[in-house]
Every structure is written in C-alpha cells, then in structure tokens.
Amino acid sequence: MQQKSICFIGGGNMAQAIILGLLKTGYPPHLITVCDPNADKLFYFAKQGVQTQPNNAVAAQQADVVLLAVKPQLMAEVCQHLTQSAVDFSHKLVISIAAGISLARLSALLPSATQVVRIMPNTPALVSEGMAGLYASPSLDIELKTFAENLLSAVGKTCWVEKEEHMHTVTAASGSSPAYFFLLMEAMQNAITDLGFDQETARLLIQQSALGAAKMVIENPEISLTTLRENVTSKGGTTAAALDIFAQHDLSTTVQQAIHACIQRSQEMETLF
Numbered sequence: 413m414q415q416k417s418i419c420f421i422g423g424g425n426m427a428q429a430i431i432l433g434l435l436k437t438g439y440p441p442h443l444i445t446v447c448d449p450n451a452d453k454l455f456y457f458a459k460q461g462v463q464t465q466p467n468n469a470v471a472a473q474q475a476d477v478v479l480l481a482v483k484p485q486l487m488a489e490v491c492q493h494l495t496q497s498a499v500d501f502s503h504k505l506v507i508s509i510a511a512g513i514s515l516a517r518l519s520a521l522l523p524s525a526t527q528v529v530r531i532m533p534n535t536p537a538l539v540s541e542g543m544a545g546l547y548a549s550p551s552l553d554i555e556l557k558t559f560a561e562n563l564l565s566a567v568g569k570t571c572w573v574e575k576e577e578h579m580h581t582v583t584a585a586s587g588s589s590p591a592y593f594f595l596l597m598e599a600m601q602n603a604i605t606d607l608g609f610d611q612e613t614a615r616l617l618i619q620q621s622a623l624g625a626a627k628m629v630i631e632n633p634e635i636s637l638t639t640l641r642e643n644v645t646s647k648g649g650t651t652a653a654a655l656d657i658f659a660q661h662d663l664s665t666t667v668q669q670a671i672h673a674c675i676q677r678s679q680e681m682e683t684l685f
C-alpha cells in the first residue's frame with residue numbers, strides 16, 4: 413500500500429481503532445500524527461511511536477492526508493480554525509469519518525480542499541475486522557481514491573456507495589452496529605450470570621458463539637441467514653422456545669425501528685452541524 417503522511421485531527425475511540433489497526437499492518441508510525449487536546453491521549457499515542465502535535469494547523473499543513481476524527485458537533489469549529497490558520501488543502505487528501513457531515517458541508521468549511529472522501533468506519537478496525545463505507549465525488553483523483561480504500565482495507569473490509577445519502581444507511585448497518593451486537597451480548601451475559609455463572613465463563617460462552625455465528629455467515633455465503641437460523645432450531649426444541657420469546661416481543665420490528673432511528677439521527681445531524 414502506498415504510504416503517505418496522515419494527520420488525525422482527534423485521537424478518540426474511532427481514531428485509536430484505525431491507528432492501532434494500521435500499526436498492526438506495519439504502517440510506519442512516523443507517518444502518523446495525532447492531534448488531540450488531551451495530553452494523556454497524546455502521551456498514549458507517543459508510546460505507540462506515533463507523532464503527536466497539539467496544534468491541528470501545524471500538523472495538517474505538514475501532512476499529505478488529513479483525517480478528521482472529531483465529533484460532528486465540533487467539525488465546524490475545527491475546520492474553521494484550520495482555514496483561519498491558512499492551511500492549504502489544495503494538494504491534500506481530506507478524509508472525514510464524521511457521521512452526518514456532508515461533502516458539501518466539508519467543502520464549505522474547507523474551501524481549499526478539492527480532494528475529499530467521506531468514510532464511515534467502525535471500531536472493529538482495531539482488530540483488523542472493520543467495515544467501512546466510503547463515498548467521494550466522481551471528480552476525486554483515482555490515486556487518492558485508491559489510497560483511501562487501501563487505508564481502510566488494511567483494517568477490514570470496505571465498500572463504496574454510489575449516492576452520499578447511502579452513508580446514512582451505512583452508519584446504521586455498520587458504523588453503529590457493533591454497539592447493537594455488544595448490547596445483545598451484554599444482555600445475554602447478564603442473563604447467564606443471573607443463573608449463577610461467573611462473568612468470565614458467561615462471556616466465553618457468548619463471545620465464542622457470536623464469533624462462530626459470524627464465521628458461519630461469512631464462510632457460507634450460499635446459505636441464507638434464515639436457513640442458518642433454522643438449522644439451529646430443532647423442531648419443538650430449546651432454540652424454538654427462545655425464538656418464540658423474541659417473536660412475541662417483535663424483535664424484528666424493534667431492530668427495524670432502531671435502524672431507522674440511527675438513520676434519522678444521521679440525517680438530522682446533517683442539518684445541525
């Protein structure tokens with residue numbers, strides 16, 4: 413993979429996942445700079461061999477790629493500071509991982525930026541099992557498009573979306589969804605420990621079953637999810653008893669409503685920040 417200097421504006425949960433994932437692939441730490449107001453975070457990154465810089469503008473000016481990893485509600489303030497500091501983005505790739513911040517908004521906030529990619533990653537990038545949706549305008553330089561794709565492919569899977577509006581759905585399907593799975597596993601762990609199992613054993617039983625189920629799905633693309641579920645559900649057996657409770661509480665509708673709420677919040681953020 414081509415190696416460019418990358419400046420992460422924001423060193424929080426998502427940036428950490430991407431950076432640590434990249435370091436595991438051998439990406440040179442000296443080519444990564446992290447900017448964050450938290451000295452503790454900068455100290456942590458420095459221990460990983462990564463460059464740190466408290467001043468966003470200084471770091472951005474020196475980097476080939478500027479990856480914006482601050483909360484959406486801070487994006488305007490952060491970008492306005494970069495613009496006011498006369499950072500010239502005309503020869504840089506700008507990547508934004510912020511939910512709900514459109515390319516048009518980014519271009520308005522960074523007028524000199526002409527090469528911008530939106531990426532919706534997720535935190536499993538930390539263990540090289542991330543899922544990232546990408547969107548860019550058709551005018552994006554192909555070399556930079558390839559770099560952005562290869563960067564996230566180094567820490568998981570990637571897919572390009574044709575329409576920017578699809579990034580809302582990507583956010584619901586993969587950006588936020590690790591939390592859905594963590595919630596289910598959390599509820600299962602609580603139920604199993606309530607039955608007298610210790611936390612560790614309960615966690616082992618659940619995490620390995622979740623991993624196994626995911627691998628069954630990945631390694632059997634020709635088998636539908638419905639069939640995989642049915643193959644566990646012996647007629648009149650224990651699984652059917654559990655699934656009946658899920659059906660009684662209309663889990664499918666609840667999941668649909670949660671996905672739609674995620675999308676609606678992403679759309680709302682697009683109008684707010």
Ligand SMILES: NC(=O)C1=CN([C@@H]2O[C@H](COP(=O)(O)OP(=O)(O)OC[C@H]3O[C@@H](n4cnc5c(N)ncnc54)[C@H](OP(=O)(O)O)[C@@H]3O)[C@@H](O)[C@H]2O)C=CC1
Nearest residue numbers: 421422423424425426447448481482483484509510511533
């Ligand atoms: N978390 C996730 O799973 C995902 C997050 N994202 C997106 O990534 C972005 C970051 O989210 P997340 O990592 O969860 O948030 P975090 O709050 O964990 O990280 C943001 C970091 O930016 C820092 N920060 C605040 N102001 C500045 C500034 N002016 N300059 C530099 N850094 C600053 C924050 O410091 P402080 O804490 O002091 O404010 C914090 O350390 C968001 O836009 C989110 O939508 C996208 C996909 C998944």
Ligand SMILES: O=C(O)[C@@H]1CCC=N1
Nearest residue numbers: 510511583587588589
């Ligand atoms: O919750 C959020 O807004 C961010 C974006 C997707 C996952 N976390």
